[in-house]
Amino acid sequence: MQDVESGWLSQAQKGDSQAFAQLVEAYQKPVYNLCYRMLHNAEDAEDAAQETFLRAYRSMNRYDANRSFSTWLLSIAAHYCIDQIRKRRMTIVSIEDLPIPVLPDDAIGPESTVSRSEENRRIKALLEVLDPIDRVAVIMYYWYDFSYKEICQTLSLTQSALKSRLHRARRAMAQEWMERQTQALSPGRRLHESSTV
Amino acid sequence: MNHQQFEEWLFSDQTLTPQEEAVLQDHLEGCESCRLLAASWREVERDLREAPFEAPVPGFTLRWRRRLEAQQRRLHRRQSVVLLGYSIAGVFLLLGSLTILLWPQLQSPNTLFYTWLYQIVSLVAYFSFAGEILSSIFRTATNIVPLVWWILILGILSELGVLWVVSFRMLTNPRRITK
Numbered sequence: 001m002q003d004v005e006s007g008w009l010s011q012a013q014k015g016d017s018q019a020f021a022q023l024v025e026a027y028q029k030p031v032y033n034l035c036y037r038m039l040h041n042a043e044d045a046e047d048a049a050q051e052t053f054l055r056a057y058r059s060m061n062r063y064d065a066n067r068s069f070s071t072w073l074l075s076i077a078a079h080y081c082i083d084q085i086r087k088r089r090m091t092i093v094s095i096e097d098l099p100i101p102v103l104p105d106d107a108i109g110p111e112s113t114v115s116r117s118e119e120n121r122r123i124k125a126l127l128e129v130l131d132p133i134d135r136v137a138v139i140m141y142y143w144y145d146f147s148y149k150e151i152c153q154t155l156s157l158t159q160s161a162l163k164s165r166l167h168r169a170r171r172a173m174a175q176e177w178m179e180r181q182t183q184a185l186s187p188g189r190r191l192h193e194s195s196t197v
Numbered sequence: 198m199n200h201q202q203f204e205e206w207l208f209s210d211q212t213l214t215p216q217e218e219a220v221l222q223d224h225l226e227g228c229e230s231c232r233l234l235a236a237s238w239r240e241v242e243r244d245l246r247e248a249p250f251e252a253p254v255p256g257f258t259l260r261w262r263r264r265l266e267a268q269q270r271r272l273h274r275r276q277s278v279v280l281l282g283y284s285i286a287g288v289f290l291l292l293g294s295l296t297i298l299l300w301p302q303l304q305s306p307n308t309l310f311y312t313w314l315y316q317i318v319s320l321v322a323y324f325s326f327a328g329e330i331l332s333s334i335f336r337t338a339t340n341i342v343p344l345v346w347w348i349l350i351l352g353i354l355s356e357l358g359v360l361w362v363v364s365f366r367m368l369t370n371p372r373r374i375t376k
Contacts, residue, residue: 017265021258
């Protein structure tokens with residue numbers, strides 16, 4: 001498989017779009033998942049993943065064959081998503097402009113759909129409290145099993161900076177989880193608070 | 198109480214020594230906030246480790262190809278517009294320079310007409326003179342250089358011409374996206 005992939009890579013570096021399309025086919029899922037976990041929206045994730053592959057195709061002549069292609073590709077996706085999150089923070093979005101959620105796959109049963117969407121909502125809430133760079137670090141660590149070295153290369157961080165970011169992110173997520181649990185367990189208190197306002 | 202060391206252990210990847218583990222457990226038994234934090238982190242970590250890989254809607258590669266084609270079309274269009282803009286600017290620059298240069302003559306069109314007529318007649322005279330010189334050189338050369346050499350020179354020149362046309366076409370043709 002690696003030989004086949006290195007063949008596609010060398011062809012793609014010569015400008016062969018057919019060979020690059022094979023790479024798109026092979027890496028669409030990891031790239032899309034990173035974008036989805038970063039942006040929490042199917043439409044934005046699709047756009048970001050497409051843009052990642054377009055940028056990678058344009059920059060193929062700068063790709064160093066000694067480096068892992070997936071690390072390089074995910075690094076492009078991560079930086080693009082970080083930029084999108086920063087831009088999004090500067091734009092005020094009205095409720096009408098928010099994207100319509102994508103309907104779940106028909107093949108999945110209603111119960112598992114509910115549990116999966118609940119799980120996605122929980123993960124979204126946890127990741128949303130994080131700074132974009134911390135978010136990428138957490139995603140790469142837990143979904144992609146990247147080593148510290150690979151994450152450091154991708155995000156241009158030192159190992160100690162990465163460790164401190166991961167520590168901060170884990171603490172923030174645990175804190176968020178605790179707060180959500182507390183809120184869920186005391187609905188009467190919230191009702192009382194809202195009626196007194 | 199200082200919880201920093203215990204939090205460090207809770208959120209760290211490093212494996213704790215049995216002594217550290219015992220100290221941490223001892224602390225968790227007595228400290229409710231750290232115990233809650235540890236329990237929450239266990240839940241979060243489980244969620245993160247169990248979360249599936251999300252996949253795009255089928256047909257992702259096909260959509261990528263369409264985007265690439267659209268982007269390349271836009272790029273070519275932009276290049277054409279830029280080229281056209283430069284050409285128009287060049288023409289205007291040339292016309293402006295000519296107008297400034299010929300401004301005194303433009304004041305009297307008769308003089309300008311006779312001057313141009315004179316220039317054209319002179320050019321024709323120069324070219325016919327140059328033609329006569331070249332034809333006399335050619336006539337002399339045909340007597341000196343043998344016929345085989347002529348064939349050889351013409352052959353090389355025509356091959357170079359073909360080579361030039363082919364390389365020009367290869368360089369100027371836009372790259373096609375193969376389906």
